[in-house]
Amino acid sequence: MPEPQRLPPAEGEPPDCPAREDPATLGFTRRPKVRWLAPAMLARTGAQVAVSQVFGAFLDRRELQALETADPLDLSGEVEDGEFWLDYVADLGDGFDATATVASQLAEEELELPDADGQPHPTRAGRLLVMGGDQCYPVASRSNYADRLVGPYRMMLPWTDRPRTLLALPGNHDWYDGLTSFLRQFCQGRWIGGWRTVQRRSYFAVKLPGGWWLWGIDIQLGVDIDQEQLDYFRRVAERVAPDDAIVLCWAMPAWVESGKDNPEGYAPLEYFERTVIPDRRMLRLSLSGDLHHYARYRGQDEAGQQKITAGGGGAYLFGTHKLPERVQLPPVESHDVGKQPPVTYQLERCYPDKATSKRLRWGILGSIYRNKGFWLVPAIVYLLLGVTLRRAFPALAEPDWWLASVPDLVLLMVLVFLLWTGLGLFTGLRRRRNPRLRAAVSGLHTAAHLALVTLTVVGVELWSEALGWSPETGVAAVPLAAWLVGGLAGPAVVGVYLLLADHAGPHGVNTEELFAGQAIQDYKCFVRLRIAADGTLTVFPVRIDRAVRWTFAGGGRRTENGKGVSRWYIPVDGVEPRPALIEPPITVPKRP
Template identity: 45%
Template sequence: MDPQQLGFTPRRPVGWLAPLLLLNTGLRTLLAVLFGAYLDKRELQNALSGESFSQPGTDGELWFDYVADLGDGFDPTYSVAYLLAQPGLEIDGRELPRGQVLLMGGDQVYPVANGDEYENRMKGPYRAALPEPPAAGPRPTLFALPGNHDWYDGLTAFLRLFARRKDGHIGGWRTQQRRSYFAVRLPSNWWLFAIDEQFGAYIDDPQLLYFEKAASGLGPDDRIILMTPSPTWVKAAKKPGAYDAVDYFIRTILAPTGAQVRLLVSGDLHHYARYTGEDRELITCGGGGAYLLGTHQLPERLTVPPKETLTRSASRSRDYELATRFPSAADSRRMSWGIFRRAPARNPGFASMLGIVHTLTMLAMAGAASQGGIFQRLFSIPLVFMLVVILAGTVMFAQPPGADQNKHARHWILGLLHGFAQIGLATAGAWAWLRLPFHDWAWPGPLIIAAILYGPVIAFLATQLLALYLLIASYFDVNVNELFAGQGIEDSKSFLRMHIAADGTLTIYPLGVDKICRRWQPDPDGAPDSSWLLPKEPLHARLIEPPIVVDGPVIGAGAPTTGDAAPA
């Protein structure tokens, strides 16, 4: 795959435990939290066009797709893009046509937003999947909602890519939106509202005015699909205030119209999960290409809004049951044990950092124990300093910046226990080192041998100890994200294909990709709208669960059901 021919450089998956990336992402998250209000461009978007959009479909019917968390490594991102771009997918003997609308639900690029990363990690792969508008049928339209990674530069690159004023397109998909949020009228009294929360803080006044105008014509016969950047209904189980902004929007903008919100959909958590209630579905589908996040610790039941919220005028709390998750809880638990194998392979930089820290700590311990020569003592880093570095690092690691839950004592306890375990490993290493002949050699001989022989061995052992910590900590709901981010699992992707029938029935097809494709072959003789790269190994999507059917008339409608309703 020559970048000169493709027009972009296929990227490897992000190594989320790389030391410089951890530092960079942590600083960007901190800056975004501290100075996000100063970088917030949503107020300025009031000067842009405030139109809502219409997607009437064909003969009163519309097929549309949803994908989120996509711009990571090339293979998983392009695998999903390739499936989305095909004219149709054969699923259980049924043909599901390509969506006339593609909805991107957030985090279109990793690890941070800039023009080059968007080009190589998202725009390039999607252009390669659908280079030109389809020869048959209408040109599909793409709408995108920013996630937290899109926000790290204040939406500058996001707006340049998705909100161009003229001739905006990404391959065969055209772009129409002018802001980071949008409202789209769909067939049969369905509407799509996509809100931009900016790190879950609040919804700005220009955005509220935009949606007030879009909702002015809604009535009791209308139904709403609400897109959010993050599944705050799940996060509110640990942080009750997380859902407040979404609840405020529903309560003040949508509820007064009498329209019913039948579906909330989001990405951000890199898996598929559906919670079902009396008249609403809550779906998380963040499987567009980023590393897989486990599902075995999802709560079995949610109360939304949570009763613990401090908002006095919150909506009536409703209970939702976990109906389906992908991967399954059993598969998720099994995958979590892969940290021992994948952590060293996926994160060589992090392993090297641990090796350096442990080698310096061992030399400091050995120097303190043996009282070596003057040059060795001058070179050795003070032992107390190294111990403080280890303990501070493990405690900070247990409480990562931007964690989606309040800090608890267990974070401190587990961080300190992890630190003492690493110090214990360093002590054992120093004990073994002092029993080898190398420490008696003339300086700097011990340093050279330690770097060549001791460093790689202790780096592997320290990484395995870290893996053990992550596995144990996950049972206390600490560092669960790091447990899976450190593995970088590329399989088990997911996206949604949805259909609005002429009678107003919404059918949701949750599609899973058990195994992505990692070997591709060019197709130079393909049609202008065919994918540039074809899979050299099987690449199939399947139903994660039976289609979810949100039935016809709004008034008096029962709860959504699952079934085998065939597409029209």
């Protein structure tokens, strides 16, 4: 195998900060946070997801990447004062304020991170920055990468005389355009401010100082690992010394998402660990994103491997209160041939804590109305149901109310069935093998909406009779009343449903939609790693409780202490982000 590639020297000169916030000059447009329950957003994202899944089954871009050279990157000599620093961040390209808040802290040359006791822990910016998946939302595209990732990061570190390396793994959102935009952005040697991309494929291996290796796996849409990628890592494994250790990254925390309801979710990683890694004791730390919070599990066996989810780079917060306290890997229910005996992993720490996560759930009752256009969905549904219900039962208050026309009854049944089916697709149980429970949950949700529509129609009938309205006026009032009730009260019914559904069982139902609908931008996180001179790896889990609102600084070149160009955006209220440790630094020895 050829010698590993090395990072080229710094290029270019410090750019001048424009005098005004001009998208054409800055190269990006500042984007707000994604409102996931907005109808237009749901439709576009759903369509692209469906297309990517269909075509992904027939065309795997990872196989085409085998034509590109991808020798391991050698950073083993990039030691400063006997130490090497590495940053890991994931799920980052959402709204500008949250993404820029995290980027501003990754850009700082040094951070002092206080622990729970107020004791500061000095850290340095990573010589290497790893983006662990879902670099932009809602779907990958050239404009989304420019606006939601490149723009915020370039504004926080426009240039540096100490350039840093950037590597990225694709998550499911990066795969929604077939990986086209990801390969263009990260596999062509482009600069993102003071970071330069160096990879040629969507997966990578890096030789680090102290006998450590960093491996990044592309799992596509959670399907499997392709043969070319397996062959690549097997060739890399031949270079791993017997006393070396490995940090493994991939874009989804299979250790959390596997279990009784998903017994084979861990199978691809289990297969990789036992067939590619020379000695499984070499695997000391696994890093992932996808779930937008911090969670650390520790193996209860002799090896004591650490598995960390750190998906707080900018996307909406995903609650932690449904995280299992213990997981078994591989799951006992797995039918994977040749799997190793299960190991129990204990949840050691999560951020935000479970009590805070439970409290944050209630925000959905107000946040659901801030999803642009969401009210239109229940308004239209209530309008159709109300009019059909009124036509099918023209005299609900009369003794002969059951004498309705058959066509209108059939239409009403069809509408109810379509609503039930649609809400069934909406339930968070779609990933689990429990169709009966999904049907029951969506049935109760449907019944709640149908009951409100029925009360509306009956109320109009009784009100018109009490006021002495003519029959024509009463009939005309039904569509208006159904529309208003649907737009005003329909979202509240959905919000209450999401709250109640989250309480259903240990895993909950629609917990993802409960938090996506709120689009909480606070509670950000990333992890910083240090390799000491003796080869010991230390993990510093970083939290940022509040996402800062930023305003353009402008006004020519801005320098700080002669150390390159400062960021081009500053906090609106003058209060800088306040990073701190989620938990005390975690020591990871090279061997158990």
